[in-house]
Amino acid sequence: MITLNDKTYTCPVDVTLGFIGGKWKLLILFHLHYFTKKSYAEIRDNLPGISEKMLSQQLKELERDQLIEKNVITKKPYRVEYYLSTEGKSLAPLYEFASEWGIAYLKKHDIDYIQDQHLYK
Amino acid sequence: MITLNDKTYTCPVDVTLGFIGGKWKLLILFHLHYFTKKSYAEIRDNLPGISEKMLSQQLKELERDQLIEKNVITKKPYRVEYYLSTEGKSLAPLYEFASEWGIAYLKKHDIDYIQDQHLYK
């Protein structure tokens, strides 16, 4: 058993899951990986279906866990940009592979999807 | 948008998450990866904290999604073994990396954990 931040994990895989588990975090990390830097609104618009609550919540947790960082560009109007930290970039193999595996799966099963150039390159 | 089994996904990462998302699937896959073949009871005992309901449910879904397969060894007494399918093995980079990243994180932060030889090698 591993104890970390008052939570217990059963193995290292579990620890990693503690950081990127849930419906949105890996998607957010992947998109920041792809676009390098993104405003709040840009992330939101790139993740169809995410609610503002979930987005701000997940961003805050990712920031707390030091996987992403935030710059305040201008105070008025308030503008920010999010980007991956070194720690967040170290997870690149994970979300890159997840993306590639997904693409391969779709191809293998002849499932069409709208190949958005920005999203999937 | 990608439609697959009556569910919609926003990008390939999301598709992959559809197969391995949740609290247990990646752990199950990783353990089967490590131990090659495992009975129901062995998997259960290697995943401290999992309930029988979750285990059987997740195993069924993984089987349905063709990431694992099951052999019935003997009918009486009923004995089975689970193991990764080719498709399940193709996810190896994902759970292997998740494990390595977790280990690296623990080391980096000087967090002790009981290094069970069987579980973590």
Add this chain to the structure above:
DNA sequence: CAGCATCCTATGCGATACTG
């Protein structure tokens, strides 16, 4: 624009007991 507060629902997940 960024992002929190509130309220609400769905469901993931756990505990326990039971069956072939």
Add this chain to the structure above:
DNA sequence: CAGTATCGCATAGGATGCTG
């Protein structure tokens, strides 16, 4: 031994409106 059924809770997640 390998599961399934039932129950119930906790929390993940969604919709909407408000604030600096």
